Amino acid sequence: DHALLSTPPNICPMPFKISNLQQELYKQDGFVVLPRLFDAEEVNLLRRAMEEDPAIAEHSLIRPDQEGFGTRITLWNRAGNSVYGLTARCNRMVETAQTLIGEEVYHYQSKLTAKEPREGGAWEWHQDYGYWYYNGCLRPDMLSFMIALDRSDRNNGCLQLVKGSHNLGRIDHVPLTEKQNEADPERMKQILAASDIVYGELDPGDVLIFHCNTLHRSDKNLSDKRRWTLIICYNAVSNDAYVENDDRSYVPLEPVSDSAIKKAGLMFSAGNEEHFAGQAYVPNVAAPGGSR
Secondary structure (H helix, E strand, O other): OEEOOOOOOOOOOOOOOOOHHHHHHHHHHOEEEEOOOOOHHHHHHHHHHHHHOHHHHHOOEEEEOOOOOEEEEEEEOOOOOOHHHHHHHEHHHHHHHHHHHOOOEEEEEEEEEEEOOOOOOOEEEEOOHHHHHHHOOOOOOEEEEEEEOOOEOHHHOOEEEEOOHHHHOOOOEEEEEOOEEEEOHHHHHHHHHOOOEEEEOEOOOOEEEEEOOOOEEEOOOOOOOOEEEEEEEEEEHHHOOOOHHHOOOOOOOOOEOOOHHHHHOOOOOOOOOOOEOOOOOOOOOOOOOOOO
16 A cells, blocks of 8 residues: 655746646556645635535435445536636646646536545445546546545545556446446456555645546545545547537636636536536446346
């Protein structure tokens, strides 16, 4: 087991630009942490928006694990003018995503994952592209930014990642529960025996970026402290999802300055400009030994 190695924080007041070292770590490991990408004021705005915006609560869903514990999630498919929409549109996020993917990107999905104390459920080993492949994205030119709203560590169910697993390609997934699929368990035994697992421990404002083929999971939260994260996902424009009824096809992204978050203040969603999802997308994959 390994703790997540972070690169030096961006303490310069100049606009953020991902360093060559950070790019190399992402390319090599399939993930990289950007310490303190968001400052305390910005994190407080995001945290309060997740806690207080009626739309977030209204569209929350419970994603149960196989033991009956549940993680509360809220999903939305557009980046609007809310404080969390502006976060997805701010230059430090968009430009970093474009640098790592290598071309223009669009906002694919955002998600609040709220693991409450003693309640938050586990997520088993999976790849995001194990799901997104079925949305009609032809290539794995996609990634996620996990923004820590609370301290995230081993005690409250932080993300665990298999180092270098993005190089394995898309792995077949099988049903685990009605609301969750997992990477082929037999294949995972071999992968875990040959790979390092890294714990993505984060402080509020830290951001963990991970490739859509990076294998990851998390334990249930058995601690007395909650673990809330905001996950913002991007897709290459040329990799536009062709399954249109999933509401994740290309919509032009309008970047804003990094200062837009604080200028907006505690701005909630207006109407349904964020396109909140009524249910989590879980592709209908075959059980082991079955046929698709």
